[in-house]
Amino acid sequence: MIQNSGRSGCLNTEGEVHATEVKVNEVEFNPQFVSRMIPKLEWSALIQAAEGVGHRQDLPDTLVSNYENDEDFLHKVHRVLLEVEVIEGSLQCPESGREFPISKGVPNMLLNEDES
Amino acid sequence: MALHCGKTCRQYLLHLAHDSVDFRLPELKALLALRGRQCDPSEAFREKSPFWRLCGLLEEDVRSVMSRTVCGKSAFELWGHGRTAAELKSSLLEYPIEKMTPFLQEESTYKINVYTFNKTLLFKDRIEKIDALGFLPFKGKVSLKDPDHIFCLLEDYGLDPNDIPEEPFHIYFGRWVADGQRELIRSHSVKKRHFIGNTSMDAGLSFIMANHAKVKAHDLVYDPFVGTGSLLVACSHFGAYVCGTDIDYNTIHGVGKASRKNQKWRGPDENIRANLRQYGTESFYVDVMVSDASKPVWRKGALFDAIITDPPYGIRESTRRTGSHKEIVSPPEDFSGESHVPVSMAYHLSDIFADLLNFAAHHLVMGGRLVYWLPIYRPEYCEEMVPLHPCLSVISNCEQTLSSHTSRRLITMEKIKEPEKSDVLAHLADSRFSPYQGHNSFREKYFSGITKKNGKGSERTCLDKV
Numbered sequence: 001m002i003q004n005s006g007r008s009g010c011l012n013t014e015g016e017v018h019a020t021e022v023k024v025n026e027v028e029f030n031p032q033f034v035s036r037m038i039p040k041l042e043w044s045a046l047i048q049a050a051e052g053v054g055h056r057q058d059l060p061d062t063l064v065s066n067y068e069n070d071e072d073f074l075h076k077v078h079r080v081l082l083e084v085e086v087i088e089g090s091l092q093c094p095e096s097g098r099e100f101p102i103s104k105g106v107p108n109m110l111l112n113e114d115e116s
Numbered sequence: 117m118a119l120h121c122g123k124t125c126r127q128y129l130l131h132l133a134h135d136s137v138d139f140r141l142p143e144l145k146a147l148l149a150l151r152g153r154q155c156d157p158s159e160a161f162r163e164k165s166p167f168w169r170l171c172g173l174l175e176e177d178v179r180s181v182m183s184r185t186v187c188g189k190s191a192f193e194l195w196g197h198g199r200t201a202a203e204l205k206s207s208l209l210e211y212p213i214e215k216m217t218p219f220l221q222e223e224s225t226y227k228i229n230v231y232t233f234n235k236t237l238l239f240k241d242r243i244e245k246i247d248a249l250g251f252l253p254f255k256g257k258v259s260l261k262d263p264d265h266i267f268c269l270l271e272d273y274g275l276d277p278n279d280i281p282e283e284p285f286h287i288y289f290g291r292w293v294a295d296g297q298r299e300l301i302r303s304h305s306v307k308k309r310h311f312i313g314n315t316s317m318d319a320g321l322s323f324i325m326a327n328h329a330k331v332k333a334h335d336l337v338y339d340p341f342v343g344t345g346s347l348l349v350a351c352s353h354f355g356a357y358v359c360g361t362d363i364d365y366n367t368i369h370g371v372g373k374a375s376r377k378n379q380k381w382r383g384p385d386e387n388i389r390a391n392l393r394q395y396g397t398e399s400f401y402v403d404v405m406v407s408d409a410s411k412p413v414w415r416k417g418a419l420f421d422a423i424i425t426d427p428p429y430g431i432r433e434s435t436r437r438t439g440s441h442k443e444i445v446s447p448p449e450d451f452s453g454e455s456h457v458p459v460s461m462a463y464h465l466s467d468i469f470a471d472l473l474n475f476a477a478h479h480l481v482m483g484g485r486l487v488y489w490l491p492i493y494r495p496e497y498c499e500e501m502v503p504l505h506p507c508l509s510v511i512s513n514c515e516q517t518l519s520s521h522t523s524r525r526l527i528t529m530e531k532i533k534e535p536e537k538s539d540v541l542a543h544l545a546d547s548r549f550s551p552y553q554g555h556n557s558f559r560e561k562y563f564s565g566i567t568k569k570n571g572k573g574s575e576r577t578c579l580d581k582v
Contacts, residue, residue: 082399106404108365108407109413110407110408110438
């Protein structure tokens with residue numbers, strides 16, 4: 001899953017995702033879970049991340065209203081949320097430019113001695 | 117819903133397993149809360165007894181509780197009870213016949229079990245007791261194999277294995293409704309799990325924790341000290357989507373030295389995702405990251421329905437965080453050298469809990485729960501040791517003894533209000549919100565108890581902690 005995260009210092013901005021290896025898995029679709037996740041996401045950040053890894057497909061720029069009943073739409077969100085996985089790549093903090101590596105699907109968010 | 121009310125309402129009997137005794141009532145309360153039911157124990161309620169009478173519930177409520185509980189063995193629709201066989205009989209004769217007859221039909225099959233707590237009966241005694249129930253209007257045929265209906269006579273011979281009475285203290289008779297989920301303790305045993313670590317949580321306790329946290333399907337659950345993901349395994353079993361972080365690169369990636377006795381290095385199928393796959397819940401895997409819990413990387417806002425975790429106590433897993441500091445701690449010996457590990461520094465236990473509660477206050481949804489273990493040095497324990505936060509209310513505090521001088525307490529908290537700027541200064545107004553510093557010397561106290569012959573620590577009281 002592409003995680004939407006920001007450094008504890010950055011309040012509203014989201015990191016950019018770069019990917020050199022992406023995998024698309026098949027994960028059981030659960031519309032209720034996707035519905036509940038959408039309000040917790042920052043939509044523009046999700047779009048940016050999806051674009052960054054080349055899997056935006058036809059997700060809209062802004063969130064559609066009444067998405068809870070739009071199963072097609074939920075399926076598209078499900079795909080980027082749970083099925084598209086960055087295996088190798090990085091997350092970049094827009095404020096500091098610091099890149100956090102993603103290796104074997106796992107982001108490494110640890111800061112070094114001179115950074116904290 | 118009342119526990120042990122005297123009213124003549126429909127009652128169910130819960131037969132509980134006799135372990136993790138302190139954890140049982142909070143588990144039941146949490147599972148009933150998932151059904152929107154309150155739970156009020158009456159004065160007659162004896163928490164240590166293996167038999168609890170529940171009233172004010174529908175059968176669906178009971179079935180729902182039993183589909184989750186790991187403390188409850190079985191539930192019965194209670195038809196009668198009493199302190200003697202005579203009382204039981206009159207109680208059964210008072211039970212409305214129209215409620216009995218649907219289960220005693222001529223075309224149906226049934227069997228009657230006898231269960232005795234704290235006593236072993238001879239086979240002939242059990243038969244005698246079943247025969248004594250002959251006054252009940254059973255019309256069906258007895259079938260010991262796959263009967264339509266199962267009934268049970270349950271006898272309580274008290275809690276003292278050294279003083280077993282001739283006659284039971286209490287007798288119950290009811291129709292079996294459902295069994296609990298104790299089978300999960302065996303099926304999800306850590307012994308058979310693909311990927312384990314030194315401190316992987318035992319299966320029973322991890323399911324109890326998921327229940328205390330009121331985890332439900334479609335929830336998003338987070339563990340900030342995820343280790344090998346034992347708690348995530350339990351939560352995913354109940355339909356929650358799970359994610360976790362840990363500072364230890366090797367554990368998250370599933371590499372390095374193995375924790376199993378005969379195994380040197382971890383194999384290729386050893387990671388958190390593989391654990392979920394082992395139990396068929398891989399679709400609930402959201403993400404794991406290598407991250408320092410003292411420096412959270414999450415976006416602001418309420419993200420998680422529950423936070424469930426077992427932070428390190430500094431005994432079998434070191435407490436550490438990233439940072440630049442004069443005090444440098446070298447990386448653990450099992451560091452396999454695959455990536456640069458930033459300098460570790462000591463992460464004081466009291467800070468771990470303060471950070472955890474603060475994180476929970478900011479990132480839990482309203483009403484969401486934080487469930488975590490708090491290591492305790494028993495000779496000094498007092499309630500002030502339990503960390504508090506203005507946005508979180510303590511729901512339960514259950515002790516599991518580890519040794520004569522140490523235990524850990526499972527703390528459950530619920531988010532009751534959103535954080536405000538003034539909360540940062542809460543500890544100035546109320547000293548209860550200050551982190552208790554006595555936790556920091558837990559490691560010394562733990563080891564001092566082991567080396568000292570008498571195992572007793574200092575005589576300091578709680579007043580010294582301020």
